[in-house]
Amino acid sequence: MTMNSRTNQPISVCLAAAVSAILGLAFATTADAAPDKWAEGRILVQPRAGLPDGEFDAILSKHGARSQGRLPQLDVHVVEVPAKAEAAIVKALSKNPHVKFAELDGLIGPNQTTPNDPKFPNAWHLAKIQAPTAWDASRGANVTVAILDSGVEATHPDLAGQLLPGWNVVSNNGDTSDTRGHGTAVAGTVGAASNNSTGVTSVAWNVKLLPIRITNSADGFAYYSDIAKGLTWAADNGADVANISYEVNQVSTVTSAAQYMRGKGGLVVVSAGNGSTDPGYADNPYIISVSATDTNDTKASWSNYGSYIDVAAPGNYIWTTSPGGGYGQWYGTSFSAPTVAGVVALIKSANPALTPDQVEKVLEVSGDDIAGTDFYPYFGWGRVNAAKAVQLASQTQATDTQAPSVSVFSPTAGTTVKGLVSVDVNAADNVGVAQVALYAGSQLVGTDTVAPYQFTWDSSLVADGNATLTAKAYDAQNNQGVSSGVTVTVDNVANVADTTPPTVTFVSPANNSNVGTKVTISVIGQDNVVVASLKLYIDGALKSTVTSGSMSYTWNTRNVAKGSHTLKAVATDPAGNQAAATETIFK
Structure with a gap:
């Protein structure tokens, strides 16, 4: 999440302005940004909240498609479509006014690059981010970090005591063994056992690691839908932080899952990618996007960059746990991201009362301005500094009694409506909106947890005449805001099918x-x-x-x-x- 500028104002003051600016954003669908690989015969579709199942099925059937099920926390449907028609159907559905987004179920690999210099000094990255100073105050106790990856080697001597029982979202079982080794290395970067005269040292020694396997493939490639399933599982099973070392910064389905997790008080850290390019992504307010730096505090040559970057962290030659109980040097934004996830864990452990937005603000404000300016596309708001972050977190007070603001802005009062009606709601909060509910009179139309808050109301369910639309918004502390009512005129007589002959x-x-x-x-x-x-x-x-x-x-x-x-x-x-x-x- 990109803020407007670094400031010395109290965190709570900064957040109010920053969040109000952010929550009005409509996160774009990715229909036009096709991944290189995707699932054949399958796409991902999120209808507007409140759209009747029968109407959604009818929309799909026009394209020869049907829902195979959905991610219930997100109301994202996994939709079966004719093979080779995936992109065309995504494009068509993206234009439907009752569809929030449609996208290909992309297949993406981990952001890992094979190292070529095994003699590089161990753990330089910890000194660079001043982790030893941070450990005097915080080592990540009472924080759970989910590792969404290829699995984690549970028998590794530096990981065995750190792991909680996890989940394999592909096989729908508890097998989180590592198919590639990538997840084992990522997990060790965040929270390998340390100060134990064995192996390597991690950023956050005392965290608990929650392994979530999002792929059964030996190459580590994972589908967007499985990454989103893993993220919602993490949110529902106590994760405070989730690390995803895959370039999913602009995937709508994953963004929906990230907002779901944020609504439960958690944060999501994602690697920026290793393409050495600016992909042109917009800032994602629900994901912490991380680029990589080298030993000289310059951008790693292979790291992506751009306006979507929130912070940077070391990503070159990171010593960490490797498969087979060993250790090795790894690099890529796959390892700058878990470095940041570890710092986030230190912040949350130092001050558990902080809200997700406050934690992120602490992370950004405390970063080192290695580019000499507040925000720079290579490094976002700076290269993370664990010592400064923990100190600032300890000094920040966190109380939230402020209710969200909410309004129904479409349709406008006095509009005559019939049939299926698109209803748009604005909601903002000093910390973050967790959920918006829309009512027609006393009748619940639907709930939406992901901005923009968009609904489809079946007006035929109420009598013709005046009907009042009201929205309620809730934050993570269950503070409630209620909109003013918007009264519309329902006229469905002309919309009723005439089957009576003359x-x-x-x-x-x-x-x-x-x-x-x-x-x-x-x-x-x-x-x-x-x-x-x-x-x-x-x-x-x-x-x-x-x-x-x-x-x-x-x-x-x-x-x-x-x-x-x-x-x-x-x-x-x-x-x-x-x-x-x-x-x-x-x-």
Whole structure:
């Protein structure tokens, strides 16, 4: 989350201005930013809150798609689509007003680069961020850090005592063994056992590590949907911090999960990527994006950079735990991110009362300005400094009794609505909005935990006439804000399907009557809405058509054969319902 500037004001004062500016942002979908690889025959879709299941299914079916299930905490559906049509369907669904976002279920690898200099001095990064000074006050006690990765080697001597029982979101079981080794190295960077005369030293010695395996692949590649599942599992199972050493800074589904975790008081740290490029990402207010520095406090040559970077941390030649019970040097933003996750754990341990936004503000304000300016695209708000961060955290007071502000801004008061109605809500808080609920009168329309707060209201569920829309917003402390009511006029009469056919009657001549050489045929049609057309057939031939409910037609029978003749009248309404009447006359 990028703030406006570094300042010496108290943290609570800074946050109010920063958060109010941030929460109005609508996080863009990634429909146009396709990943290099994605799941075949599957996409991710989040409908607007409140959209009836039947309506959502109908939207999908138009594209030959159907929901296979959803991530319940996020209301993101895993949608089956025809193979090879994934990108086209994502593009089409992204334009639907009742869809919040649609994106490919991308397949992404860890941000790891193989080291080539095994003689580099051990643990230089800890001295660079002044971790030894920080340890005098905080070592991460009573903090749980989730490691979303390829798994963690549970038998490693520097990790065995640090691990909590974790979860494999791919196999839906407790197997968190490491498929690649990457997760073991990341976990050791955050919280390997230290000061034990064994192996390496980590940033936050006393944390508990929660391993969450997001891939079963030997190459470590993971789908967006599995990363989001892992993040929601972490949030629901006590994680205070989550580290994701994958470049998912702009994935909508993962962002939804990150906001869900933030609403529960946790923070998400993500690596910036190793492409040595500015990918043009916008700042993500729910993710701490981390670039990498080298021993000279310059940007690592391979590290990504840009306006989305929040902070930087050492990422070159990081000594950490390796598979097989060993140790090795690793580098990449995969290791600058867990360095930051460790510092976040030190901050939270030093002052557990801090809100997520306060923790992040402490992290950013305490960073070293190695570029000589407050914000710089290479380093964000600076290279992290653990000692300064812990000191500032200890001095920061955290109380939150302020309710969020909330308003319904679309539709506006006095609007006439019918059918499915898009409703947009603004909500902001001095710390952070956890949830927004929309009501039509006393009826709950739906809840949304992810900004922008967008709903679809089925107005046919209320009686025609005036209806008042009200929104309620809650923060993590359950402070509640209530919007002013917005009264709209519901008019669904014209929106109700008309299945009632008209009636049609011959006024004259009478059935089975005898007629002369000239006869006036009169027909009346009636309908519950309106008669769109009346047609008269004589002996099967169309003789007259009118666009009203009555007809008078003069039939000259001078040259018509003697005997019986059949008259038929057909009435049609605007919905296409029809009725017919027949009679026989004689000449």
